[in-house]
Amino acid sequence: MFCSNCGKxxxxxxxxxxxxxxxxxGGTNTSPSNEVTVSSTPAEPEREGxxxxxxxxxxxxxxxxxxxNFYMGYKGKAIIQLLLGTVGIIVLIGPVISAIWGFVEGIMILAGKIRVDGHGVPLV
Ligand SMILES: [Zn+2]
Known part of the structure; x- marks a missing residue:
């Protein structure tokens, strides 16, 4: 017989x-494809200011x-201010304290005294 491929x-x-x-x-020489599509992109958290x-x-x-403070990621401070501003009403002065506190922080942020968010990422 002769080879169907090379004719020898x-x-x-x-x-x-x-x-x-x-x-x-006659069987088709199909090699099992062991190709595994690896789409492992390292999960790098976006740190946008x-x-x-x-x-x-x-x-x-x-x-x-x-x-x-919720916005900037200062969770602890944010929760304290939220509590002062809500349930703080039972001591009447609670919301006043948190409002002044927040107001002062707002000014400090705009004045550049507070420069980073809760993750240490600079504000932009
Ligand atoms: Zn051959």
Missing amino acids: EIPDGSKFCPLCGKNLT KSKMAAGLLGIFLGGLGIH
Whole structure:
């Protein structure tokens, strides 16, 4: 018999051509594709600077509820101000304290005294 691939004479009944290695059994020589598409992009958190103007205005107008600190990521301070501004009403002066506190922080943010957010990322 002759190889269907290279045309050389090969022993009858050969399953493979000894000369070119062609599979002569008729079966399609499909090698299982072990290709695994790896799309592992390292999860790098986006650290975009928060807006100084927005943080400052939030502090001035909504500082009593700690909104500016929630915005900047100062969670602890934000929660204290939120509590002062809400349940703080039971001691009457609570919301007043948090409003003044927030207002002052808003001014400090706009004046550049507070320069980074709760993650240490500079305000822009
Ligand atoms: Zn051959």
